[in-house]
Amino acid sequence: MGAAHEGQGYMTKAMRSPGEAQHEYREIRGFASFDDPETLSYIHSDGTPKFELIRQTEEFRTLRRRLTTFVFPMTALFLASYLTFVLLSAYAKDFVSTKVIGVINLGILLGLGQFVTSIIITLGYARYAKRRLDPQRKLLAEKTGVEE
Amino acid sequence: MPTTGNPVLNLSVFAVFVLITLYIVYRASSRNVTASDYYAAGSSFTGAQNGVALSGDFLSAASFLGISGGIAAHGYDGFLYSVGWVVAWLVGLLLIAEGLRNTGRFTVGDVLAFRMRQRPVRAAAANATLVISFFYMIAQMAGAGGLIALLLNVTSKWGQAILIALVGMVMVLYVLIGGMKGTTWVQIIKAVLLLLCVTLMSVFLLGKFGFSLSAIMAQATENNKLGEAVLDPGAKYGFSAMSKLDFVSLALSLVLGIASLPHVLMRFYTVPNAAEARRSVVWATWTMVIFYLCTLVIGFGAMALVGTDKIAAAPGGENSAAPLLAFEIGGEVLLGLVSAVAFATILAVVAGLTLAASASFAHDVYANVIKRGNAEPRREIRVARLTAVVVGILSIIGGIAANGQNVAFLVSLALALAASANLSTILYTIFWRRFNTTGTLWSIYGGLGSCLVLIIFSPVMSGVKTSIFPDVDFAWFPLGNPGLVSIPFSFLCGFLATIFSKPEPEMAAKAAEMEVRAISGIGART
Numbered sequence: 001m002g003a004a005h006e007g008q009g010y011m012t013k014a015m016r017s018p019g020e021a022q023h024e025y026r027e028i029r030g031f032a033s034f035d036d037p038e039t040l041s042y043i044h045s046d047g048t049p050k051f052e053l054i055r056q057t058e059e060f061r062t063l064r065r066r067l068t069t070f071v072f073p074m075t076a077l078f079l080a081s082y083l084t085f086v087l088l089s090a091y092a093k094d095f096v097s098t099k100v101i102g103v104i105n106l107g108i109l110l111g112l113g114q115f116v117t118s119i120i121i122t123l124g125y126a127r128y129a130k131r132r133l134d135p136q137r138k139l140l141a142e143k144t145g146v147e148e
Numbered sequence: 149m150p151t152t153g154n155p156v157l158n159l160s161v162f163a164v165f166v167l168i169t170l171y172i173v174y175r176a177s178s179r180n181v182t183a184s185d186y187y188a189a190g191s192s193f194t195g196a197q198n199g200v201a202l203s204g205d206f207l208s209a210a211s212f213l214g215i216s217g218g219i220a221a222h223g224y225d226g227f228l229y230s231v232g233w234v235v236a237w238l239v240g241l242l243l244i245a246e247g248l249r250n251t252g253r254f255t256v257g258d259v260l261a262f263r264m265r266q267r268p269v270r271a272a273a274a275n276a277t278l279v280i281s282f283f284y285m286i287a288q289m290a291g292a293g294g295l296i297a298l299l300l301n302v303t304s305k306w307g308q309a310i311l312i313a314l315v316g317m318v319m320v321l322y323v324l325i326g327g328m329k330g331t332t333w334v335q336i337i338k339a340v341l342l343l344l345c346v347t348l349m350s351v352f353l354l355g356k357f358g359f360s361l362s363a364i365m366a367q368a369t370e371n372n373k374l375g376e377a378v379l380d381p382g383a384k385y386g387f388s389a390m391s392k393l394d395f396v397s398l399a400l401s402l403v404l405g406i407a408s409l410p411h412v413l414m415r416f417y418t419v420p421n422a423a424e425a426r427r428s429v430v431w432a433t434w435t436m437v438i439f440y441l442c443t444l445v446i447g448f449g450a451m452a453l454v455g456t457d458k459i460a461a462a463p464g465g466e467n468s469a470a471p472l473l474a475f476e477i478g479g480e481v482l483l484g485l486v487s488a489v490a491f492a493t494i495l496a497v498v499a500g501l502t503l504a505a506s507a508s509f510a511h512d513v514y515a516n517v518i519k520r521g522n523a524e525p526r527r528e529i530r531v532a533r534l535t536a537v538v539v540g541i542l543s544i545i546g547g548i549a550a551n552g553q554n555v556a557f558l559v560s561l562a563l564a565l566a567a568s569a570n571l572s573t574i575l576y577t578i579f580w581r582r583f584n585t586t587g588t589l590w591s592i593y594g595g596l597g598s599c600l601v602l603i604i605f606s607p608v609m610s611g612v613k614t615s616i617f618p619d620v621d622f623a624w625f626p627l628g629n630p631g632l633v634s635i636p637f638s639f640l641c642g643f644l645a646t647i648f649s650k651p652e653p654e655m656a657a658k659a660a661e662m663e664v665r666a667i668s669g670i671g672a673r674t
Contacts, residue, residue: 034296042425047555049671051661064667071242081401082235086399089228090392097380102362103369105379107224111231115437118234122241122433137668146670148421 005084042144049146059140066132085110098118154302154480156668161488166318166598169337169492173322173444175331181191181327183525186532187254187507188417189329195424199431200666201332202415204339206233206406206432207439208497209291209467210559212342215440216473217466219447220459223368223378225385226447228395229560232402237436239571240407241429246422247578248413255504257415257512260573260592263658264585267519270512276569277508278409279596280562281501282546284409287558289316292494297463298471299487299673309548315495316547320540323506324501324533331499332418338496341489343435346442349486352393353449368451380450394627398560401631405563408570411504422669424635442666449473498543506535557628561603568595572638574647578666581659584644587646594645595638602630 020075042050054060088096089107141147154395184190193201211233218226257273285411289312296302296311322334357363367381372378385395416425450459450473460516462468474486510532523531550558572591576583602625603609609616611623627633632658 005507029379049661049664051664054664054668054670055660060664060668064663067667075239075242078235078238082232082403085231086228086396089224090385090395093381093387103366103376103379105323105360108227108379109229109383112441114231115441118238118433119437121512122430123358123545125241125432128424129423134423137670140668141670144670148669148672 002087042146049144052143054140054146057140057143059136059143063133063136063140066136070128074121074125078117081117082114085114154484156488157480157484158299161484162491165492166283166495166656169334170321171316171326172333172337173326175328176333178324181529183254183511183528185329186327186529187414187503187511189327189332191418191420192329193332193418193424195419195427196431197336198332198415198419198424199428200339200427200435201335201418202412202432203435203439204335204342204493204496205412205415205500206436207339207342207493208559209295209494212346212443212493213291213295213467213470214557214559216443216447216450217459217469219355219444220385220450220454220469220473221446221456221466222371222384223341223374223451224381225383225395227444228381228399229402230443232399232657233406234433234436234440236403236406237433239404240412241433242253242425243578244407244413244574245416245425245429246669248574248619249370249419249422249425250665250667250669250672251578251662252417252503254414254417255508255511256301256410256570256574257508257516260577261512261516262586263655263662264577264588264652266290267517269372269585269588269592270516271582272589273487273635274512274517276565276592277512278505279507279600280566280569281508282542283562283565284411284559285498285501285505285539285543286546287562288494288498289543290550290558291467292491293547293551294465294467295471295487295490295494298468299483301463303463306553308551312547312551313544315491316540319495319502320537321497322495322541323536328418328503329415331496331503332415334492334496334499338489338492339435342493343439343488345486346439346446349474349477350442350445353445356477361448364445364452368448371451371455371457373456378456390626393632394629397492397564397627397632398629400635401560401564401567401629404567404571404631404635406566408566408574409563410508410566410570411500413570414504414507417498421672422628425536435468446470446473453477463598502536502539503542505539506532509535528529532664556616560629561608563636564598564603564629565599568634568638569600571635572597572642576642579663580646581663582651583642583646584649584652584655586649587642590645591642598637599630599634602627602634606630610631 040052044050088110096105096110098106100109101108164307215226215229218229246261256277257270260273261269287424292315293308293312296308302308302311322330353364369376369378374383377383385391409606419425419428447469450469453476454469454472459466459469459472462472471483471487471490475483510528514531515528569592572595573588576587576591605623605625606628607623608628609623611621612618663671
């Protein structure tokens with residue numbers, strides 16, 4: 001019963017969107033738990049993957065957690081930094097007009113700073129995806145036998 | 149006008165470009181086209197190729213002519229556009245590109261309708277795509293009008309109209325002959341040329357001023373009637389409470405709109421998998437950063453060497469800053485080259501837009517709404533081609549009507565529409581399992597509708613001297629850009645409509661499939 005029960009155990013810990021809690025699909029999981037773990041297959045006889053089962057595997061949960069814990073905080077971060085720049089430009093004119101290098105003022109430098117942070121986040125995500133996400137995807141593909 | 153250069157030379161450089169690209173498009177296109185070839189180039193491009201094409205899709209007339217012109221006229225306030233347009237790619241990279249690639253095939257509708265009731269959602273997605281593309285297209289064609297006025301010294305409205313029509317026809321040819329593959333190649337060639345062009349101009353300008361951006365800007369302030377104040381915020385947006393809010397609204401639309409544009413989203417289908425989609429955004433980000441660094445130099449360079457007054461007085465107004473600067477530093481030949489590249493830019497971007505609009509109509513409306521998913525592929529492509537012709541004609545008419553507006557500003561309206569209709573819906577459908585058909589329809593129509601209504605009743609349409617209808621006043625919404633209201637509104641609509649409607653248990657299997665595919669990519673090609 002291993003895989004399916006493990007899946008149920010993790011279900012309670014899974015991250016849920018607001019309003020989703022009351023809405024799970026027990027009948028599908030029930031059906032899965034009757035399978036013999038030795039021959040547990042993630043592919044229907046017609047060749048289509050059993051996505052509901054795959055969704056409950058630990059490999060998938062780990063992947064989803066790794067993805068969301070990176071992209072959502074990062075999105076909040078760059079939006080906050082961008083909006084700070086915008087709000088400063090709109091409401092703190094004297095501050096951003098401070099000259100720093102020759103006639104180049106703080107506002108222009110902060111704007112160029114956005115270019116720099118964009119590149120850093122882009123490269124950071126590419127690296128994170130390569131090291132933490134792609135290998136996990138491969139693991140999941142190997143376990144379930146479903147190719148990309 | 150002494151600055152128009154040699155019209156014959158300009159035209160010949162442009163004609164050579166068109167002939168070469170048409171030949172490449174012809175060679176790239178295969179004779180027996182499948183739907184996948186026509187819409188998504190058979191998903192055969194690499195991440196790097198698609199990344200350059202992706203930036204090409206965004207390095208439009210609006211960014212090249214509009215941004216350099218905006219900086220040349222308003223200094224700091226022009227520069228703000230470019231910051232938003234660089235940061236915006238992060239939305240695409242982190243939240244959208246891979247999930248979209250893994251769950252869709254040809255259009256935005258594929259993703260939005262994946263686990264929803266097909267017909268209403270596809271129809272809504274197609275409506276949004278058509279409205280957004282049409283706004284964006286008008287902006288591009290208006291840019292073409294200004295450029296033609298400058299380069300060929302065609303000042304009569306009729307002469308310009310004929311030339312806009314010619315541009316439109318060449319663009320439709322690209323789409324009909326080449327489909328997505330041809331359009332992508334045109335986009336790549338153009339993006340490389342444009343990048344080379346702006347890089348060389350910037351390096352030259354910097355060299356002229358002893359590699360000091362400060363020196364360029366210092367001289368620029370002497371040729372602007374605001375003096376040093378042009379380097380500070382406020383030259384364009386002013387200091388009233390409303391104008392500041394308007395500015396924040398614009399900034400929000402810029403950063404959230406780009407990764408929601410249908411023709412940009414469609415690009416993610418031209419690569420074989422999610423990892424390549426990711427790679428293409430990384431490439432696009434690099435090219436955008438280089439490009440906008442250069443426009444900063446070119447914008448202030450134009451202010452320094454040509455002068456804001458002379459730019460404003462030129463045919464084409466602000467949009468002519470970059471070509472005028474090219475003439476100033478490189479004479480007729482450089483002007484010819486720069487204008488040819490700018491023309492090519494307009495052609496390629498409009499071709500991409502036409503393709504997105506026609507794909508959405510043929511694939512979502514014709515094949516899935518009208519034929520309920522049982523359309524014959526050959527007929528579907530024929531419908532797509534017919535639509536491309538219709539869209540081309542509409543854009544020619546719209547472009548002639550909007551001739552003369554600042555293109556960067558028009559684009560910002562299209563971005564507000566895209567962010568309002570698409571962004572909330574795509575994010576909800578990928579990341580929120582409870583999201584359902586009712587929520588989808590509300591967030592698309594709520595965002596699109598509120599955005600359109602607010603544009604109609606804003607100072608853009610009526611009430612002030614710069615409005616499209618300056619003589620009447622039915623404006624009650626004070627902001628020129630509606631994004632600040634309509635984008636949160638669409639998120640709210642989608643959320644409330646989902647919460648207050650029944651879940652769709654019959655879609656549970658599709659929802660599980662979408663979640664697994666979007667996040668892991670496995671099973672994405674079945």
